[in-house]
Amino acid sequence: MSSNITELETRLQHIAGSIPPFDQEAARRAELHSDQLTKPPGSLGKLEAIAAQLAGATGELWPDLSKRAVIVMAADHGVCEEGISAFPQAVTPQMVHNFLNGGAAVNVLARQARAEVVCVDIGVAAELEHENLVSRKVVWGTRNMAKEAAMTRLEAVEAIMTGIAVVEAEVAKGARLFATGEMGIGNTTASAAITSVLADLSPELTVGRGTGINDGVLAHKVEVVKRAIGLNQPDSGDPLDVLAKVGGAEIAGLVGVIIGASAHRCPVVIDGYISTTAALVASKLAPASVPYMLASHLSHELGHSRLMEAVGLSPLIHLEMRLGEGTGAVLAFHLLDASLLLMKEMATFDSAGISKS
Structure with missing residues (x-):
């Protein structure tokens, strides 16, 4: 190995x-x-x-950026066992089917922005089949980071390389503009843990309400992130170690999307909190990728503004969104179009x- x-x-x-x-x-x-x-x-x-x-x-x-794709990486998180989300893990595969059937918010906004939604199963803890699904499962959900490392280092790197491969396939079909999207119940917990370590912020500043949890669950979520960091001792000087120990497969996949897009000179529009977490990891692994990133919006999720500062990004819009999926990034496509037309x-x-x- x-x-x-x-x-x-x-x-x-x-x-x-x-x-x-x-x-x-x-x-x-x-x-x-x-x-x-x-x-x-x-x-x-x-x-x-x-x-x-x-x-x-x-x-x-x-540049002609008329051919564009939003890459929606989907994966599950073992930390859901700790009761940190308002929704059960079963929602992840259900939402993946919603993406594939064109019924999610990102599908609606992508149609308006003339973008293709590419949905990738990189780590959903369920068997998924659909003619439009890009099936590249690296893990069947991560392990519970509050009890052990979420992924092995090899799994984390494989997920990054999967993201790169997905971008390369889309570039071969003519895509020149990308957006990051994700789906995974529990992924704000993983994002908060990564951000706490790599941006040197306390979990009180990085843990937000995610799917809409109450004050009691929010306090518990903070403690879970602290426990995961204390148990796994991720090395802040080694972004792959952090990603593996307290991250998620879809976050790793998006790291690959950002690096892969940059390697092909394709601008990549970053969505909300989870996507910006991937951008932070990408900026550590490939500093040259940062000028290729455009931050779409300021999420309503706690810690997003500090996270963007850590990457060196500035949001284009602020609509108090916190849905994910790539919705904010796809909305920002209109601003890119307007800029070029002007x-x-x-x-x-x-x-x-x-x-x-």
Whole structure:
């Protein structure tokens, strides 16, 4: 097994090291063009910054991002045994079927944004079959991190590599823009544990209400996270160790999505708390991936703002959402579209015959 771990980690390190540097020259060209448009400089705010970031990420002034996919990673969590969620674990496979049948919120928003929903079973603790399901099960749910490590190191790396492989398959079909999504009852608990360790924050600052738990369950959830960290002693200097001991398969899969997208110069829009946790891990494993990330929204989940600060991201919207699934990320696709359309279709001062002074 150790040889398998070494081989997979070497492959992961190679892919992380192959991420092209952000094209500062292309970003600067986008900024210069924006300043020539018929508006006061900087008056479109983050829309101008988005255009520059997309140019720098892709190396193209106005990239064609019309082919886009939201990757929804689904997995279960053994820590649900501790009673930390308002919903039972059985909801995970039920919601996966909802995604596959097109009835979830992310499906509705993806249709509006002309995006494909790619649902991946990376660790659901149930047998799932559907013609639209990407079946890449690494674990049958994680183990209870309050009693033992959630995953082995090998399982965590395999899940990351699975995320990379899913992205590569979509890139081969023409996708150039990605969003992160997830489903897994109990995954805010795993996210809070990872964030506490990697961002050096107390569980009181990272544990939120998730599916809508009451004060008593919230206090219990904080104690469960503390117990899991104390028991497993994850090494904050080793993000793979943290991910394996107190993480989840879908979080690891999203780490792979982010790294894989970045390696192909594809911008990746980060969803809420769980997805940003994956972004934090990705930023530790592959720092060059950060310029390829765009934070979609500020989640209503406690700790999300501090988590984004740890990654170096700033949200585009704040709608007090905390659903997950990729819903916030897909909504942000519209802002990316608006940014590129403004840059391509607005007149310049010269073309419109308007004086700048």
